[in-house]
Amino acid sequence: MAVLIGRYSLLMTLSIAHAVITDTFSDGTLVQLKEGKIRGHILKSENGKDYYAFQEIPYAAPPVGKNRFQLPKKVEKWQGVLNTTKNTKICYQAVSRFGLEISEDCLFVNVYTPLKPGSKSKKLPVLLWIHGGGLSSESSTYEYSGPKYIMDHEIIVVTFNYRLGPFGFTTTEDDIIPANIGLKDQKFAIKWVNENIHLFGGDPAKVTLVGESSGSLSVSLHVLAQKNGGEELFRGAIMESGSPLVGFEQKNPREEAFNCGRTLDRNFRSNDTGDLLKVLQEAPAASILKECTKASGSIIEKEGDFSYAPFQTLLEGNFGKVPILLGFNSEEFIWACIDPDEDTVIALDEDPGRLVPTGINISPENKTIAGKLLKEVYTNTSFENDIGGYCRVSSRWIIVRPLVKKCELF
Incomplete structure (x- = not known):
């Protein structure tokens, strides 16, 4: 009787173990x-x-x-x-x-x-x-x-x-x-x-x-x-x-890649791309991240x-x-306006022509005039005193304008 119980217990244990394995493998969390x-x-x-x-x-x-x-x-x-x-x-x-x-x-x-x-x-x-x-x-x-x-x-x-x-x-x-x-x-x-x-x-x-x-x-x-x-x-x-x-x-990706290599290895003088690859593959990742941001x-x-x-x-x-x-959202660059870059804000106030997209063929004189008119759309004072205006113009020119133009072309 004891032997029968032992066999029965063993069979039950094996059956339960099999059931657990089967359920685990069929619960949807295992994928081949x-x-x-x-x-x-x-x-x-x-x-x-x-x-x-x-x-x-x-x-x-x-x-x-x-x-x-x-x-x-x-x-x-x-x-x-x-x-x-x-x-x-x-x-x-x-x-x-x-x-x-x-x-x-x-x-x-x-x-x-x-x-x-x-x-x-x-x-x-x-x-x-x-x-x-x-x-x-x-x-x-x-x-x-x-x-x-x-x-x-x-x-x-x-x-x-x-x-x-x-x-x-x-x-x-x-x-x-x-x-x-x-x-x-x-x-x-x-x-x-x-x-x-x-x-x-x-x-x-x-x-x-x-x-x-x-x-x-x-x-x-x-x-x-x-x-x-x-x-x-x-x-x-x-x-x-x-x-x-x-x-x-x-703008100059090959040049930036070589600048990156020469910064990482001051002794690197070669103009061969294979040699550059070797320098870049051997450099510490942290150094590449620090020194090669322009190659992005x-x-x-x-x-x-x-x-x-x-x-x-x-x-x-x-x-x-x-x-x-x-x-898009109305104030896309509100995150950058919480702590704006003062140099950028002052530069836009001093030279509103910077607001004119670089791809437009326009004389320097007309670019200044156009920039002043554009600035008046976003602020009645200065961007330095009106950070909301700076936020709006940043959102418009970096996100909204190119996206709307893309929509028109699609």
Whole structure:
């Protein structure tokens, strides 16, 4: 009898263990990717509904060592189950919030879905978010861009990191240090979504790109790059407070790249881009961030995805047509008006001609006259005494004007 009870107890234990394993593997938090398995977790939406979160999934190989200043590469397969239940890293930048680590190893994607992965229900549309920050700061982590409000509306949210500042935009304008690496990280992530989102209940044919500030600028560039008959990686775009017509491009990217190398290594005299790459790949990340800030910002490439002038491309209509929603706020630069840069404010008061866009062909005399007239639109006194006027003119000329013009051209 004792033996029978022992066998029965053993069978019960094994059965319970099997049930626990089965339930754990079928709770929607385990997803099999081509590279390996990932384990997510379940969170609550604003209205208290469960949704499934998978954070810090690698979408590209770590851009470190020989991969620094190179195009994104595919992730190598991993063994076991990768824990994707929290964000720990943001791409290299000056400041980190929320206790997250600043790291070059940062090319991660986050997926949030109200559908249980693996279920056979309908496929949901996808909001693919590109974060802002002037192409030099911020992140896509849960702490920066949480999805809990959207999870109540039957939409899958995807966010991702991309290389920033000099790490994402230093270039020698050749194949040694390619141009717009940060934008190409973005495209790599967009392709990852197209290939994998069905595993999370998403419809790859219903992906909408969404971005704010430089994220909006980035979305615009991807729209312009999606030529008719080319790759169709998304079906629509939402652009919040950002336009490539603001004139954000680097003016002398190759020169700035070499200046960066010579600052990092005072003995570096070569004009060979291969030698420069070696200097940059061996330099400490903190030194690159400190010394190479001018080697930031997108450029117009000689050929490839981003080899066009945005204004001319919009005029010609030579891009893939998708539904577009654009928007801005009345006081976009109110954050900069809380503690304004005194030198900039005084310079605008002393020379209102600075308010005239640099791309306008106008004589110096008429530029001064036009600047004075423009200044009267925003203040009856001076920007130094009327910070509200400075805020309005900054918002208008940096955000609103180029975005409205883009809307007209679309």
